[in-house]
Amino acid sequence: MTILYLILPLALVFAGAAVAAFAWTVRSGQLDDVETPPRRILFDDERAEAARPPGSFAGDAQSPRPQR
Amino acid sequence: MTAALHAQATCLHCSLPVPAGRRSAFCCAGCEVVHDAIAGYGLDQYYALRDAAAPAPAQTTAYDYAELGDPAFQRLHVRTDPDGTAHTALYLEDLRCTACVWLVESAPRCLAGVTEVRVDLGRSRADVAWDPAATSLPVIARYLDRIGHPVHPYRGLARDALRRREDRSLLIKLGVAGAAAGNLMLLAIALYAGLFGGMSRADTGFFRWASMAVALPALGFAATPFFRTAFGALRARRLHLDLPLSIGILAGLVWGTANVIRGVGEIYFDSLAMLVFLLLAARWIVLRYQRRASTAAELLLSLTPSRAHRIAAGSGQPGDPASDVAIDVPIEALVPGDLVRVLVGEVIPVDGDVVTGISAIDAGLLTGESQPVEVAPGARVHAGTVNVAAPLAIRATAVGFVTRVGRLVAGIEALSTKAPIERLVDRIAGRFVAVVSSIAVLTLFGWSLTSVAAGAEHAMALLIVTCPCALALATPLAVTVALGRAARRGVLIKGADALERLATPGTLFIDKTGTLTAGKLAVVTWRGDLDAAGLASAAEAGSSHPIARALRAHASPSGSARDVREELGRGISAIAGGHSVLVGSPPWVRRRSRTYPVIEGWIAELVERGETPIAVAVDGAMVAVAGLADPIRDDAARALGALGRLGWVVHLLSGDDERVVRRVGAALGIPWSRCHGQVSPEDKALAVVAARAEGTVVMVGDGVNDAAAMAAASASIAVSGAAEIAIEAADVYLRSPSISEVAATAAGAQATLATIRRNLRFSLAYNLVAGALAVTGLIHPLIAAAVMPVSSLTVLASSLRSKAFRERARPEQAQEHV
Numbered sequence: 012m013t014i015l016y017l018i019l020p021l022a023l024v025f026a027g028a029a030v031a032a033f034a035w036t037v038r039s040g041q042l043d044d045v046e047t048p049p050r051r052i053l054f055d056d057e058r059a060e061a062a063r064p065p066g067s068f069a070g071d072a073q074s075p076r077p078q079r
Numbered sequence: 080m081t082a083a084l085h086a087q088a089t090c091l092h093c094s095l096p097v098p099a100g101r102r103s104a105f106c107c108a109g110c111e112v113v114h115d116a117i118a119g120y121g122l123d124q125y126y127a128l129r130d131a132a133a134p135a136p137a138q139t140t141a142y143d144y145a146e147l148g149d150p151a152f153q154r155l156h157v158r159t160d161p162d163g164t165a166h167t168a169l170y171l172e173d174l175r176c177t178a179c180v181w182l183v184e185s186a187p188r189c190l191a192g193v194t195e196v197r198v199d200l201g202r203s204r205a206d207v208a209w210d211p212a213a214t215s216l217p218v219i220a221r222y223l224d225r226i227g228h229p230v231h232p233y234r235g236l237a238r239d240a241l242r243r244r245e246d247r248s249l250l251i252k253l254g255v256a257g258a259a260a261g262n263l264m265l266l267a268i269a270l271y272a273g274l275f276g277g278m279s280r281a282d283t284g285f286f287r288w289a290s291m292a293v294a295l296p297a298l299g300f301a302a303t304p305f306f307r308t309a310f311g312a313l314r315a316r317r318l319h320l321d322l323p324l325s326i327g328i329l330a331g332l333v334w335g336t337a338n339v340i341r342g343v344g345e346i347y348f349d350s351l352a353m354l355v356f357l358l359l360a361a362r363w364i365v366l367r368y369q370r371r372a373s374t375a376a377e378l379l380l381s382l383t384p385s386r387a388h389r390i391a392a393g394s395g396q397p398g399d400p401a402s403d404v405a406i407d408v409p410i411e412a413l414v415p416g417d418l419v420r421v422l423v424g425e426v427i428p429v430d431g432d433v434v435t436g437i438s439a440i441d442a443g444l445l446t447g448e449s450q451p452v453e454v455a456p457g458a459r460v461h462a463g464t465v466n467v468a469a470p471l472a473i474r475a476t477a478v479g480f481v482t483r484v485g486r487l488v489a490g491i492e493a494l495s496t497k498a499p500i501e502r503l504v505d506r507i508a509g510r511f512v513a514v515v516s517s518i519a520v521l522t523l524f525g526w527s528l529t530s531v532a533a534g535a536e537h538a539m540a541l542l543i544v545t546c547p548c549a550l551a552l553a554t555p556l557a558v559t560v561a562l563g564r565a566a567r568r569g570v571l572i573k574g575a576d577a578l579e580r581l582a583t584p585g586t587l588f589i590d591k592t593g594t595l596t597a598g599k600l601a602v603v604t605w606r607g608d609l610d611a612a613g614l615a616s617a618a619e620a621g622s623s624h625p626i627a628r629a630l631r632a633h634a635s636p637s638g639s640a641r642d643v644r645e646e647l648g649r650g651i652s653a654i655a656g657g658h659s660v661l662v663g664s665p666p667w668v669r670r671r672s673r674t675y676p677v678i679e680g681w682i683a684e685l686v687e688r689g690e691t692p693i694a695v696a697v698d699g700a701m702v703a704v705a706g707l708a709d710p711i712r713d714d715a716a717r718a719l720g721a722l723g724r725l726g727w728v729v730h731l732l733s734g735d736d737e738r739v740v741r742r743v744g745a746a747l748g749i750p751w752s753r754c755h756g757q758v759s760p761e762d763k764a765l766a767v768v769a770a771r772a773e774g775t776v777v778m779v780g781d782g783v784n785d786a787a788a789m790a791a792a793s794a795s796i797a798v799s800g801a802a803e804i805a806i807e808a809a810d811v812y813l814r815s816p817s818i819s820e821v822a823a824t825a826a827g828a829q830a831t832l833a834t835i836r837r838n839l840r841f842s843l844a845y846n847l848v849a850g851a852l853a854v855t856g857l858i859h860p861l862i863a864a865a866v867m868p869v870s871s872l873t874v875l876a877s878s879l880r881s882k883a884f885r886e887r888a889r890p891e892q893a894q895e896h897v
């Protein structure tokens with residue numbers, strides 16, 4: 012059973028590391044919004060090249076009556 | 080066959096059926112514009128990503144968002160990095176699904192100068208970063224609008240940062256407590272196993288020291304919120320539930336440490352860690368629900384208009400929409416002396432004098448008056464009122480906080496005398512501390528007769544096992560379940576305190592406008608020639624006056640009108656259906672046509688009943704009279720009955736005309752003595768303060784005129800369409816402006832309190848059993864470890880069984896969008 016005297020502190024060090032990692036994820040804001048990121052993984056990168064090059068937005072010329 | 084296919088055609092953009100007869104692949108023009116924009120940017124992948132469910136027609140406004148580029152706006156809402164990148168947060172409408180997120184976040188690909196867009200779906204918010212040299216915020220806003228997400232500035236960023244810090248700190252403590260609880264339980268299992276299976280003294284000691292090494296730092300850190308509140312309460316000589324909690328936790332830590340060092344006696348570290356973890360988890364859940372409710376309320380604030388049309392100096396005839404140049408500026412940029420144009424249907428942004436234009440002003444939100452007031456050049460108008468008839472140009476005399484609305488708002492702070500109520504659990508906690516500590520002393524001395532060590536052991540065990548974990552969970556769990564269910568049916572409750580205040584029946588003041596009535600003028604009585612209704616409707620076809628709208632809704636126009644001449648505040652004359660038709664106020668019509676005694680009788684009858692009479696003359700003779708009023712909601716009588724059964728005494732407290740208030744009261748069976756009309760905002764607050772001497776007072780309101788009274792009441796409810804300030808002053812916000820939701824809220828609050836009481840009984844029963852075992856010396860750490868979670872789970876089950884807000888909202892209420 013003497014091996015316990017090595018394994019137990021080692022296990023607690025691992026647990027401490029896990030807690031530290033958790034604290035880091037929280038502090039860096041990764042858990043502020045848990046709703047949107049799971050959806051982002053669904054995005055497909057392939058069609059990105061098919062999109063028009065930047066700067067093609069032409070909607071600027073037309074801004075009719077501000078009726079809101 | 081073709082017809083059948085056509086009937087099933089669905090919109091390419093939103094999948095709603097395309098209306099029959101519309102020769103298009105889209106259900107509406109909005110969807111077509113949005114689809115073209117999306118396809119034009121090569122973002123068709125949107126349609127592949129999108130959830131099939133949740134169809135809704137696209138919204139796009141073609142608004143130019145010029146005010147977002149104004150320096151005054153930029154100063155307030157835009158943050159610039161050292162490298163020149165500008166950041167702001169925007170609130171986007173219609174953010175619903177994965178595809179919306181993708182579409183919005185694709186903006187940098189389609190718009191030069193946009194560095195990054197990050198969407199937060201839960202908050203309907205997008206953080207935008209851009210290069211001010213390459214593009215501007217109005218361009219970005221126009222782009223987002225074109226792809227179907229109209230944009231509003233996101234207010235309350237400072238509050239957001241504060242909350243985020245709070246949330247993160249609690250979450251870290253929760254994580255630490257959870258990890259400690261899990262590891263301590265593993266160590267405890269080894270110890271219990273050793274207890275039965277035999278374990279060397281050295282090994283046992285090692286495990287006990289290891290437990291202490293985990294428990295002391297972890298719990299010392301994670302339980303700080305409880306210690307801090309308990310200490311604060313002690314210093315303020317108040318009672319708080321955190322006090323017995325802290326005593327239990329501290330006693331456990333100290334006694335456990337002493338026993339580890341002594342090498343004998345029980346340690347309770349595993350139960351303590353589990354307890355701290357459960358308590359923090361409950362706090363975390365409650366905080367999340369409160370955040371969600373207040374975020375929803377803040378989004379409503381973001382939706383309120385923040386811009387004004389300022390007429391550029393020297394740009395031709397002021398106020399003439401054809402010749403002058405108005406630029407949109409944020410309200411913050413206006414100064415006294417500015418000339419402001421207010422279009423029909425817009426809220427007047429400043430206090431000022433009318434320069435040009437003749438119109439009608441709906442001051443309902445400010446004064447409670449339901450009838451529009453006519454204004455002409457020279458008239459004084461106030462911020463917060465609505466222009467209903469024709470465009471106006473107004474010279475600002477006061478802006479911002481010095482307007483009448485601003486002063487009313489400032490007065491609210493002084494009136495807000497809502498002392499934090501002494502919560503039920505805190506009262507119990509007080510007695511709890513007294514009882515438990517005196518029993519602990521008795522136990523100590525009782526057992527000391529045989530052995531002092533046994534006395535100390537059992538007294539400490541008592542303090543630890545009676546640590547009121549379930550008691551602390553009883554309220555948050557019940558409240559969380561109630562808040563969650565209420566939010567789902569469109570009732571946003573800002574905190575647990577409001578629920579407790581709403582649960583005790585007392586006096587309920589209702590501002591009539593908007594809650595009991597439909598909030599729109601309608602023809603409620605028609606006396607005389609029925610055919611004249613169609614002619615009147617035809618004559619009023621082109622007018623945007625509220626009376627004209629009511630007449631049009633009453634009857635479909637018979638034929639078209641020509642030679643229409645509208646005299647504001649008096650009436651309208653036209654040739655409709657081959658007849659000359661006059662529609663207007665009785666004196667005006669009377670001067671232009673013949674009248675008869677029977678018609679004059681009708682007019683007197685309508686005035687007596689609090690309705691507005693509108694006379695109709697055809698070919699020079701008065702033939703009919705319409706009685707206009709704000710009709711009573713269908714569900715009002717039933718809801719008032721339900722409130723009465725719950726024990727509430729309902730009063731009407733309105734700024735509206737006395738006769739109108741009495742008409743509504745009579746229709747709903749409220750006695751005259753409880754109908755108060757023509758009450759000024761200040762008197763409303765005084766009435767509330769006076770009634771508070773006799774118990775709970777709840778104020779239901781929607782206008783700026785109610786805000787002071789709402790702040791003075793024990794609890795206040797704002798209804799949909801309420802003024803910004805009323806939403807801010809309210810404890811509860813109802814998405815549907817109906818009185819039956821008020822009744823449901825009151826009933827739900829009572830049911831929640833009943834659940835809380837049941838939870839408290841459960842947890843006190845557990846403490847009684849555990850305490851008795853501890854006093855008699857029969858308690859064992861294993862039993863303590865079992866009893867604590869079981870008591871918490873019982874409370875959880877009891878909370879989920881709560882009847883509060885159980886019944887589903889009717890579909891049309893559930894559908895209503897923020």
